Amino acid sequence: MVNDITRSATACDFDCLVFIGRFQPLHLGHLAIIGEALKRARQVIILVGSAWQARSLRNPWRFDERQAMIRATFDDADNQRLEITPLLDALYNDDVWVRDVQRKVRDLAVPANARLPRIGLIGASRGQSSYYLSLFPQWESVSVPPVEGISASQIRERLFHSPGSTDDYLTTGAYHDLPPGVIRGVKQFCKTSAYHQLLEEQKLLDQYRQAWAQAPYPPIFVTVNAVVVQSGHVLLARRTAAPGKGLYALPGGFINPHERLLDACLRELRERLRLKVPEPVLKGSLRGQRLFDEPHRSWRGRTLAEAFYFALRPEQQLPRLKPVKGGDHARWVALADLEPDSLFEDHFFIIQNFLGLPADFGSG
Secondary structure (H helix, E strand, O other), rough: OOOOOOOOOHOOEEEEEEEEEEOOHHHHHHHHHHHHHHHHHHEEEEEEEOOOOOOOOOOOHHHHHHHHHOOOOEOOHOOOEEEEEEEEOOOHHHHHHOOOHHHHHHHOOOOOOOOOEEEEEEEEOHHHHHHHHOOOOOEEEEEEEOOOOOOEEEEEHHOOOOOHHHHHHHHHHHHHHOHHHHHHHHHHHHOHHHHHHHHHHHHHHHHHHOOOOOOOOOOOOEEEEEEEEEEEEEEEEOOOOOOOOOEOOOOOEEEOOOOOOOHHHHHHHHHHHOOOOOOHHHHHOOOEEEEEEEOOOOOOOOOOEEEEEOOOOOOOOOOOOOOOOOOOEEEEEEEEHHHHHEOOOOOHHHHHHHOOOOOOOOOO
């Protein structure tokens, strides 16, 4: 437990310090920042990013699991001063994400003596945290020197490569990276079916990388996706195999060498989903397109996706879909039923980009 934090309210520089991170998982570098925040502020708000995301090798733990690991690291007195709340990503719209952060802090920050609280944003002095600090000029920034030699991505790699190496890491090396409460939470997670499904995805990813190991440069893949909307429904396919088995995905795939992007998108709708809409009608329904290029958007590696938005004319009947033997199961999903954690990779955010779906899914 962390129990050596100075709790004198009169000694605090800030009423509230805000720390934004994904905590996949919480490690000793994060702990140093939270400890500094507890020394300098009466209240600490921890915004846990990538909430409501489907499990993946980059985001193995759900919000409630990460919250429990954070709580397990601190004693009761410190936990009373911590506000831990989920934060949905908005990968392709910084303004939406900034607004969500501002609203959450406004609602959670406790005023001091009937005056506006003094709020600061705390983070490591380099990397992604430095970028976050620049997005909120209305708040003072507090930079904490990073703890050298600790990387969340390296921790995840050690956990998902093989059960044998995972056991060794958790009994020895993990204590150099993770607080004891987090180690206990990770050990419990490694007994679940979710962990074993991610192990299978890691094997697939290793095979995928091996196939490109001799390439002179790291490969960059180009794919297409279709956002087809009609009468308040969007066309999705439920994936039948890893990665992302059981999740919904936008129709799409890789382009052929001698194919235009739009032609590739139409081919995927025709061949994989057997969408019963004539091609001229689809082309006439095209309302927009955009390149989606977030560096971590795909499990494969650097993958660019050109998405096309088709708004079909409202009809009483949705267009029929003919099942493809051995393929993903396509269906029309009501927009009101879309949940970020049920969609593959960044497909929720692609839909959100074209349709303006709300970015806030609760406040904690």
